[in-house]
Amino acid sequence: MEKLSKIGRYQFLAEPFHCDFTNHLFMGHLGNHMLNAADFHSNERGYGMNYLNTINKTWVLSRLAIEMYDMPKAYEKFYVETWVDSVMKYFTSRNFKVVNEEGHVYGYGKSIWAMIDMDTRQPTDIFAVREGLINEYIETSYECPIEKFSRVKVTGEEELLRSINTYYNDVDVNGHINSVKYIEHLLDLWDLDWYRTHFIKRFEIAYVAEAHHGDQLNFYREHREKERENDFNFKITKTTNDNAEVETCRCRVLFSSIL
Amino acid sequence: MEKLSKIGRYQFLAEPFHCDFTNHLFMGHLGNHMLNAADFHSNERGYGMNYLNTINKTWVLSRLAIEMYDMPKAYEKFYVETWVDSVMKYFTSRNFKVVNEEGHVYGYGKSIWAMIDMDTRQPTDIFAVREGLINEYIETSYECPIEKFSRVKVTGEEELLRSINTYYNDVDVNGHINSVKYIEHLLDLWDLDWYRTHFIKRFEIAYVAEAHHGDQLNFYREHREKERENDFNFKITKTTNDNAEVETCRCRVLFSSIL
Structure with a gap:
């Protein structure tokens, strides 16, 4: 080669x-x-x-x-x-x-x-x-000047915002929920009015466990710090057929306000 | 030009x-x-x-x-x-x-x-x-040897299979539900087991009225003819904020069995 x-x-x-x-x-x-x-x-x-x-x-x-x-x-x-x-x-x-x-x-x-x-x-x-x-x-000198991955904590104060079902179009060739679909479903939690005035400055996702067709996904949100109103931590869980709830992802979404 | x-x-x-x-x-x-x-x-x-x-x-x-x-x-x-x-x-x-x-x-x-x-x-x-x-x-001699659009009738016997909400990722630049999203949501009505043994032979959609962010979409299905078990007609309606239900699309999906 x-x-x-x-x-x-x-x-x-x-x-x-x-x-x-x-x-x-x-x-x-x-x-x-x-x-x-x-x-x-x-x-x-x-x-x-x-x-x-x-x-x-x-x-x-x-x-x-x-x-x-x-x-x-x-x-x-x-x-x-x-x-x-x-x-x-x-x-x-x-x-x-x-x-x-x-x-x-x-x-x-x-x-x-x-x-x-x-x-x-x-x-x-x-x-x-x-x-x-x-x-x-390995290339170490080409610049990627953004923050490293941050720790995404959830404190127990997180709020369940939405639960959704997963379907045929969510599933990739490995039979798992497609990595990109988590991003889409998460960003669907805000409506058009929010996006008219907020830009997604930073998005982070850490995959914890794979979800499968038919699993229900549950989106829990809390503010990352109380005084930062545009900075959110998320926990996404799956509810499987036997009603067990297991964490699948942790995410952070930081918005900037559009003036 | x-x-x-x-x-x-x-x-x-x-x-x-x-x-x-x-x-x-x-x-x-x-x-x-x-x-x-x-x-x-x-x-x-x-x-x-x-x-x-x-x-x-x-x-x-x-x-x-x-x-x-x-x-x-x-x-x-x-x-x-x-x-x-x-x-x-x-x-x-x-x-x-x-x-x-x-x-x-x-x-x-x-x-x-x-x-x-x-x-x-x-x-x-x-x-x-x-x-x-x-x-x-205008090019009239290049071949496109498939059937013309068929009439998609619903007889009143159609069954409501699913209702879904629409979100940020469903909406296109015109503020309408993206034409392709109807296809995806419709094909999500079948599960992986079905797709293991069925191929989408023909898909037809006729757009009747535009839907908007926040509208609920309702998927009604009936068999196209009683004896054709892989051939389906659909009516998709939207339920708007004021609870009116209006038709948005008619569709037909014809599957062939995979042996």
Whole structure:
């Protein structure tokens, strides 16, 4: 396999039907583009899903943080750049930069991925794959100047805002609720009036346990700190067929007010 | 503007996170690609939304029918070809062909579009736009060998299967429920077990009235004919804030059994 640059760069279009009522790309679709970029980048370099599946392993997204200055508008072309900035035995850290042809930076992303064995669902040694090939692609000097993942605590004061059912369109090829669908369902908790005056400045999600078709998802919210009215912590749980309630995700959403 | 060919051809990728648990592209995402192709095709030829919005007019999708032999699988590249095959004063008919590089035909689509005035929301004369420019792009000989739109009747025997709320992610740039979201919500009425043994052979939707953020959507179903157990007619209504129930769509879904 030809040795590629450490940083991958993939062009996307803010498709008009992927934009919200303000004519800007939905956060869920941006997250989807980032996951695509990660997938293309790792496949092209020989340690992507396409190869891993042949040896019964796969990547699992563990955390994703997105911080934006502005969102691409309908019909704008933009690039998602992505690179791996560190690798440990069981986890990699992968960054994203969202930028256009002229160099305008829309925002950044950070993610953490685990490699698991598809039978046991347990973490597996990343360096054992192709003799640690991924080590040849670590890029530490390209800047991703956003905050690290923050701790998302829930104190017991969180309030149940909504419970929803999951259906056919929520389920990905692994039979799990699609990572992006959590983002969409969570951001659906606010109405158009809120989005007229609030911009999603930062979105963070930590995946705790996988949910499946038919599970009910429950969204619990509390303010991150009492005096910060635009900064929210979330716990998402699933209620399974046998009525057990189990946590699936922790999230943080920080809005900025639009003047 | 340079004179382009009558048929537009746009490449898409069956993105892995746009595929269902069987690893095939979701019907909703295919519908979205068709709408994109229509949008690109008409914009490039000077009678698209981008121009129409400057003269306070827009295209509105009135009907869409999709008939498939098979669905693109994850990572497959395919083309959506599209062309206008007839124009009347208030409506155009636009066809789609879904095909890959090797000429394999996945399926076809047909659509009807109205042009409306954005203030009055009333139909407006298509031939009055750029002196009937669209007439130069009518293609009548390229084949789209699927059935015309069928009449979707409901007899009063239809059964209410589900009611859902609509949220931020359902709403498009015009403030209406996104055309593709109806497809997704409708196809969510069946579970994974059904899709393990049934392929969506034909999907038809006729848009009757626009729904808005916060409207509740109600899905009523009946068999199209008593002896055809895989062929369904639907009526979708909206329940608005003042509790009025108004029809928004009629649909037909025809499945074929997977042996």
